[in-house]
Amino acid sequence: MPDEEKPIGILRIPSFDKPKISQELSSRPPPKTIRAAEELMPLAYQLASNAELMGRFREVMGSGNKDQARIAMDEVRQHAQTLDPSLTYADGATITVLLMEIVGRIEPKA
Numbered sequence: 001m002p003d004e005e006k007p008i009g010i011l012r013i014p015s016f017d018k019p020k021i022s023q024e025l026s027s028r029p030p031p032k033t034i035r036a037a038e039e040l041m042p043l044a045y046q047l048a049s050n051a052e053l054m055g056r057f058r059e060v061m062g063s064g065n066k067d068q069a070r071i072a073m074d075e076v077r078q079h080a081q082t083l084d085p086s087l088t089y090a091d092g093a094t095i096t097v098l099l100m101e102i103v104g105r106i107e108p109k110a
Helices: 037-048 051-060 066-083 089-106
Strands: none
Touching: 037 051, 037 066, 037 089, 051 066, 051 089, 066 089
16 A cells, blocks of 8 residues: 555644744734714715716616616715725715715605
8 A cells, every 4th residue: 555655754743832922012003993974974965965976876876786886886985085085995885875865865756
């Protein structure tokens, strides 16, 4: 049998008497927290006053076209980031939800 002809190896287990975890603080910045909707609402109202942006947003909202919706969400987030550069991707999603609520309130009833 070919398996029996192979030499038997030696398993070496490293010593665990010295901790290998660095006690230095990480140089990585702490993660950003998601802002509350109440904090983002003024920015959402500011975006809602942009007629061109909101026209495209209304066309996509509820259309079922995921690709167009993704493009519209990115456009909303990018425009919001021009107003507040510290805005995160998650904050952009929150603003999109807030805009959906705003549009739902101001849309004329059919």
